[in-house]
Amino acid sequence: MSEDNEASDAPELPADAQARIGARLRQMYDHVLQEPVPDRFMSLLNQLQANPLPGDGSQRGDDNNKTDR
Numbered sequence: 001m002s003e004d005n006e007a008s009d010a011p012e013l014p015a016d017a018q019a020r021i022g023a024r025l026r027q028m029y030d031h032v033l034q035e036p037v038p039d040r041f042m043s044l045l046n047q048l049q050a051n052p053l054p055g056d057g058s059q060r061g062d063d064n065n066k067t068d069r
Contacts, residue, residue, distance in 0.1 A: 013021070
């Protein structure tokens with residue numbers, strides 16, 4: 001059995017229930033979006049962009065720095 005078949009066997013929530021859950025989750029976690037990213041995380045992200053892993057091929061720096069070209 002493929003994953004698509006397994007997912008279709010799962011019970012589906014009605015649209016109104018999905019909307020209520022989504023609204024409640026947004027209400028609960030909205031404050032997290034307002035918090036600044038810690039300096040340590042920004043430093044790590046900058047290091048990853050400046051020094052991609054050899055053979056990674058993800059081109060991390062290119063995706064986030066399109067204005068640098």
